[in-house]
Amino acid sequence: MSTFSAHRRARLIASSAILFIGATSIAACSSSAKDSSTSQGSAASSSGEQTVTVLAYDSFDFPQELLDKFREQTGITVKIQAIGNGGELANQLVLTKDAPLGDAVFGLDNTVSTRIVGQGVIADASITSPNSADNFAGEPGLVPIDRGDVCVNYDKTWFKEHQLTPPASFEDLAKPEYKNMLVAMNPASSTPGMAFMLATIAKYGPDGYANYWKSLKDNGVKITEGWSQAFNVDYSAGEGKGSFPMMVSYGSSPAYAVNDAGTESSTGVITDTCFRQIEYAGVLTGAKNAEGAKKFIEFLLSDEVQSAISKATYMHPYAGKAPEALEKFGPLAENPARVDPQEIQKNSANWLKTWQETVLG
Template identity: 50%
Template sequence: MRTPIKKFIAASAAVTIAAALAGCGSDEPKADRPESKTITLATHDSWNMDKKVLADFTEQTGITVKLQAHGDAGALTNKLVLTKDDPLADGVFGIDNTFATRAIDEGVLAKYTPMVLPGSVKSFALTGDDAGYLTPIDYGDVCINVDDTWFAAKKLAPPKTFDDLADPRYKNLLVVPGATSSSPGLAFLLATIGTYGDDWKDYWSDLLDNGVKIDAGWSDAYEVDFTAGGGKGDRPIVLSYSSSPPFTVPEGGDEPTTSALLDTCFRQVEYAGVLAGAKNPKNMQKFIDFMTTREFQAALPDNMYVYPVDTTTPLPEGWDTWAPTAPKPVVVPASEITEKRADWLREWRDLTTR
């Protein structure tokens, strides 16, 4: 999940485990130049990891990690495409399954797969021509969340399905991030496409007629406009994650004040990869190896509010009850996303800016 946002934003700023760059100013040919013991990892703004975990990596390998945050996963991917001829980092974390094929098709990534991987990783890996460029690290279900306390106070039954969101009973109550500016927003668009097929534009017209608010990003939708997001929002229905509710348990309480609608979920997988032309590819490979270990995987839920791709990793207390994954998330094949993503986004933008 991406809450609580104050902790998340504070940690999403570029974090540096400081070390001097080795080999700067060398006249050696690039191929013979020793790799720096500092690697640069490009991430989205939601990166957050326990400093002790990163310090353990440095202690084990002698390699330190410098982080660069580049906005949402979509903005991150676009930045990497624009700078592919002069890579701004050694590797990337946070490209997800809605943007993975774009990064691969644009030649942003070098092939690398860790030799030792948890068996469950296979179910999250890219296949076919896309295989081998990105390593799955975590996943989350992007779902509609509702403020149960608000609905109880209004004595109104909360929505349960996509159809319900267009019901006049919920007029002006829904807020979502935009599909062109947010990877969760794109995931929601894909969920509606997977649900309604060729009729998805009619469904979005119904949402617009019912007063859906479209924000630039997840943090605006959840933390500002959502009634349970910590601000003074007036929208009790929001797009977030199935892992969001446990973080709304009030102090002294034992149940969250929100819930996720598991029939509205799209599964989002996040990957890590080595950038083509990276200055320190071998050391970046070592960090990707580390990200698949039990130590890093076990730290993901509490730090990034996502599920580890090593499904044998124990989850935090309460997640089994309050943050279950969707039993049947909406699926849109990666090949179809690749083929139609640009058209879908253009059509969505035209529809929502009418």
């Protein structure tokens, strides 16, 4: 079995960090980030060279050769400023909207982007969207860059050894024969956890998802604070070789569990449970180099760069080519769950409260 790439492991762990943090912690982080990026946010350096600062989640590792190519094409130097996980990134954008820390942002997804709606954070830079169907409602300046799915994964080897047919649906997960087999994440502290909760809302509605979660609880679902704990401790195919043969993870996971011959993966995906995750980029309102930021986002949408981003993050591009293993073993779900971002914005606090009362007691 192949191991997770360093890029993807880092991204998964980062996405499992705390989403909802206290105001004091946010302010402290804001101050630190601002101190480290003050010299980067200007449109021109002391030598007169143009720069663009792109705010991103911690594990976004953009290939240096492509940054060099962009500089050759435009004369603009791009500096990537890591802020935190996706939730922290969204929080920072709101806190610093009157004095933005950079010129552009990359990596906001559709589970956290609702936090910036109506805050005046993103400028409408009139960038052509690669897929208007995936535009973010309420923020026309956010452009979709890549996409993937959060789904329940299962350990094929475990099910084969126990001569048990893997579940195929949400309903199956609550059946007695799958008792004490699933580990999921707290949606208040994990973006995969949030995506999975939203998938159950899409499936059963705001009035029915709590009853579904009660059935999962009665069937022995384990809840962790983040993805890394589930994978490193509880999941039978994870680092800790735990006792749970299923976990909430990513639709791309089978691409990392392919045998040496490249013919079969030891990880399966329950496609009925998949929630479509979309990552966006945008020009920040008040950017010191808004035109340069727009050029960089347009650069992100070119075929070559789309392919490179897909290789680094194992998210599916809108243009260019995904890695062969991702296309073969981790394709996008045909009918993923979706929830209107405006509904997430209006209801997420109540949905989370109901989930916590139902599952955590």
